[in-house]
Amino acid sequence: MSHTISTRAKQVDRRPMTFMESLYIPAILKGLRITLGHIFKKKATINYPEVQRPFSSTFRGLHILNRDEEGRERCTACGLCALSCPAEAITMESAERKPGEEMLYREEKYAANYEINMLRCIFCGLCEEACPKDAIYLTQTFAPSNFDRKGFIYKKDDLLIPFPAETTQKIETK
Numbered sequence: 228m229s230h231t232i233s234t235r236a237k238q239v240d241r242r243p244m245t246f247m248e249s250l251y252i253p254a255i256l257k258g259l260r261i262t263l264g265h266i267f268k269k270k271a272t273i274n275y276p277e278v279q280r281p282f283s284s285t286f287r288g289l290h291i292l293n294r295d296e297e298g299r300e301r302c303t304a305c306g307l308c309a310l311s312c313p314a315e316a317i318t319m320e321s322a323e324r325k326p327g328e329e330m331l332y333r334e335e336k337y338a339a340n341y342e343i344n345m346l347r348c349i350f351c352g353l354c355e356e357a358c359p360k361d362a363i364y365l366t367q368t369f370a371p372s373n374f375d376r377k378g379f380i381y382k383k384d385d386l387l388i389p390f391p392a393e394t395t396q397k398i399e400t401k
């Protein structure tokens with residue numbers, strides 16, 4: 228008695244091919260008929276990247292490292308995002324804030340280096356959930372393709388949102 232794991236088991240036809248079947252012409256014509264039938268149907272594919280599908284409002288894309296309202300880096304290199312990441316995609320190195328750097332870093336400790344390996348990331352958003360400082364967010368930006376593995380390692384400079392122009396002026400005039 229045979230056992231199957233689904234009800235969709237199909238008996239394979241093992242009888243020898245007829246002369247016509249061995250020429251493969253009927254099979255080729257059948258295949259061409261299916262191809263022709265699809266030419267006039269609505270295409271399931273799109274011309275990416277020229278054309279992009281609209282994303283769902285809950286779509287989670289590339290991460291950003293956020294700044295506070297004064298333009299200071301929010302991340303305090305506590306490591307909770309890295310701990311909560313199921314893909315072990317986040318690594319960081321912490322550093323201590325020096326006197327005079329209060330306008331750059333919000334907390335006494337900050338991330339001197341911060342990296343996310345987008346080849347590992349599954350865009351689950353757990354890092355965002357775990358962060359006690361509102362420092363990391365997943366945006367609606369799609370992670371671009373790349374021919375080089377290194378291009379998928381996003382460093383702090385790639386992730387950190389740009390320094391606000393007003394804050395730059397404030398620091399320069401100090």
Ligand code: SF4
Nearest residue numbers: 312348349351352354
């Ligand atoms: S989105 Fe998920 S997998 Fe990606 S870095 Fe954050 S916690 Fe890790």
Ligand code: SF4
Nearest residue numbers: 302303305306308358
């Ligand atoms: S992004 Fe948030 S959770 Fe991750 S190290 Fe920085 S402060 Fe901690």
